[in-house]
Amino acid sequence: MKAKKALVVVDLQNDFCPGGALGVREGDLIIPAVNKYVKLFLNKNLPVFVSRDWHPKTTKHFQESGGPWPPHCIQNTRGAEFHPDFRVPGQAIILSKGINPDMDGYSVFDAQNEQGKFFEDMLDEMGVKELYIGGIATDYCVRMTSLDAINKKFKVHVLVDAIKGVDEEASRRTIDEIVAQKGNLKTYSDVSSELSDGF
Numbered sequence: 001m002k003a004k005k006a007l008v009v010v011d012l013q014n015d016f017c018p019g020g021a022l023g024v025r026e027g028d029l030i031i032p033a034v035n036k037y038v039k040l041f042l043n044k045n046l047p048v049f050v051s052r053d054w055h056p057k058t059t060k061h062f063q064e065s066g067g068p069w070p071p072h073c074i075q076n077t078r079g080a081e082f083h084p085d086f087r088v089p090g091q092a093i094i095l096s097k098g099i100n101p102d103m104d105g106y107s108v109f110d111a112q113n114e115q116g117k118f119f120e121d122m123l124d125e126m127g128v129k130e131l132y133i134g135g136i137a138t139d140y141c142v143r144m145t146s147l148d149a150i151n152k153k154f155k156v157h158v159l160v161d162a163i164k165g166v167d168e169e170a171s172r173r174t175i176d177e178i179v180a181q182k183g184n185l186k187t188y189s190d191v192s193s194e195l196s197d198g199f
């Protein structure tokens, strides 16, 4: 079976962009790059996964229930919507995480599609072996997703021109950590030439 590649866009939601409840500084600046990657993968008929933080109103993830964060990305609120400039195509597979009020849901591997199917089960069914990961935030959900993927033996490519972190130092450490675990760092030109090699 041919090794299949997929794109994963992590949490490009209003609450994680400037002006949002947990706005990442300049988080919106990666959106044009992300849109380009989405187009590239769709043109090659490769799967595009788009995750979203999708919390209930009350969850242990929020400060008022003893968690680390102010309320954000509450289901069916504007903050939980994808950023309006992020063009989410109809073919994209939307994955929701943080639904369980007892769990944080940092990793996309904790996310499920609308039918309740988990990310990893979908990847197995599709024969996906390589993940190209971009989105927000480098030092949280992109980090956890990438490390989980490496642990689960996927080949991981972090899209360095399509990620943004909360803390610069922590984001640098994250990149070092991913490289130390044999994750790859890629830019758009790397990926577009890889995908046109026809394998």
Ligand SMILES: [Zn+2]
Residues within 6 Å of the ligand: 053, 055, 061, 069, 072, 073, 098, 104
């Ligand atoms: Zn969250």
